[in-house]
């Protein structure tokens with residue numbers, strides 16, 4: 001996955017909208033988008049129905065439910081989610097070694113039982129909305145932020161996960177250290193013309209791809225734009241400079 005694809009196909013658009021109707025309106029408004037992310041807001045609202053809508057349009061799906069619980073519970077959640085036949089699925093690295101291993105096995109089992117391809121299971125290293133200051137003062141983590149993100153990525157790799165979600169600011173370091181086929185998925189991506197909002201560790205789409213990201217996750221710069229098609233076009237054009 002990732003590097004062999006055209007730059008535009010490496011953008012996953014976050015469908016962070018409240019209901020099925022708004023989601024379908026956006027999917028149909030942006031037919032060039034081949035990869036969509038369904039996250040907590042939309043999945044809580046619609047349940048798996050939205051996944052069927054995306055599949056009927058031959059879209060790839062990142063089901064981002066960020067599981068974080070005890071091993072037995074995350075394993076059950078991954079087993080259930082894998083049955084939907086999605087492409088990517090998330091868990092927090094902070095769930096810990098036992099939970100990450102159990103989740104990996106359960107995702108394989110769930111997919112095999114349903115007769116679908118298993119999802120690539122990827123771990124959140126550190127949310128892109130957390131700054132170095134918050135990591136130290138609020139979360140009381142005594143490591144430098146890049147070192148913490150790397151430790152979480154190495155833990156995920158050791159536990160057999162397919163990759164991680166990381167900020168574009170850490171992706172170059174992770175690309176150097178992790179195995180070549182380890183997926184690096186970067187949210188917190190902001191073109192120069194977009195608001196940062198709650199994202200703390202961003203880079204532009206071109207910078208993130210150059211730094212080694214396999215996929216970019218972009219939401220509001222496209223979905224909250226007055227003209228989402230234009231925002232998508234500008235991002236695609238920016239990415240042709242690094243293709």
Ligand SMILES: O=C(O)c1cc(=O)[nH]c(=O)n1[C@@H]1O[C@H](COP(=O)(O)O)[C@@H](O)[C@H]1O
Nearest residue numbers: 014039126127128165187188217218219220
């Ligand atoms: O797992 C994610 O996708 C994720 C992890 C993370 O660390 N930061 C992060 O922003 N995300 C998601 O990526 C998307 C970013 O959206 P925008 O900030 O609107 O571009 C949202 O759907 C977030 O849930």
